[in-house]
Amino acid sequence: MECTAYEQFRDLEETHWWFRGRRTVYFGLLRHYLAQNRPARVLDLGCGMGGFLPGLAQFCERVYPADISVESLVHCTERGFDQGVVVNGYTLPYADNSFDLICMFDAIEHIPDDNCVMREVARVLRPGGSIFVSVPAYQFLFANNDRIAQHQRRYTRPRLNKVFEQAGLQVQRNTHTNVFLFPLILPAVLGIKTLEKLFSKQADPQHTNLSWPIPKFVHDGLHAIFAAELPFSKRFDWPVGHSIAAVAQKPNA
Secondary structure, three states: OOHHHHHHHHHHOOOOHHHHHHHHHHHHHHHHHHOOOOOOEEEEEOOOOOOOHHHHHHHOOEEEEEEOOHHHHHHHHHOOOOOOEEOOOOOOOOOOOOEEEEEEEOOHHHOOOHHHHHHHHHHHEEEEEEEEEEEEEOHHHOOHHHHHOOOOOOEOHHHHHHHHHHOOOEEEEEEEEOOOOHHHHHHHHHHHHHHHHHOOOOOOOOOOOOOOOOOHHHHHHHHHHHHOOHHHHOOOOOOOOOEEEEEEEOOOO
16 A cells, blocks of 8 residues: 555544444454354454454454565554564465464455465465455445555455355355445545546545544544444345455365
């Protein structure tokens, strides 16, 4: 990612509604999926600034950060996770069957060959182990945020299923997330894209939709709306939403 994105993630991850909502919903889905199981070895692949590491450590025995960016791993060390490894995703430096759970929180969309990465994930997962993935949804919403974050693509649920299946993984859950706010996000993103096209305005590389100053009570309210989908998401897969969260499992030998 560009420096702008890293700086925003570091500064806003504890207060911004989007970061808070992701953690609430994704950890809620993971806890529900794992039930009473406590994974022993967990890899946070594409961990970024390490915002998910403390939460993972609460219901997993040991969490290992991995990212392509050395700068990211420095921040992970400052959080107390000092066993980070620099990886590129295509050739993971781990033995076969090394991890009980692998998480890729908004990571795989950064990688040109997502099929290759998922095959590597399948290799280092133990039989019966699981992979949790979150990604942005719908290519027609590809916008300035995606360019700054250096996204290669956005996804549909069927497209994500194919990435799992070609790696020999069995899809367990595949649901949209950020559902209740999607009716607001959709016209806002499309409107901005339309204005940029009509006026041939070059998108500001220093500005994303995370850059807008928002009062704390608005952040709290938006987080509450985002989190309100979780009780329903535990029971069924949402057909539409701004993002996608999915779980797949490596078959037992």
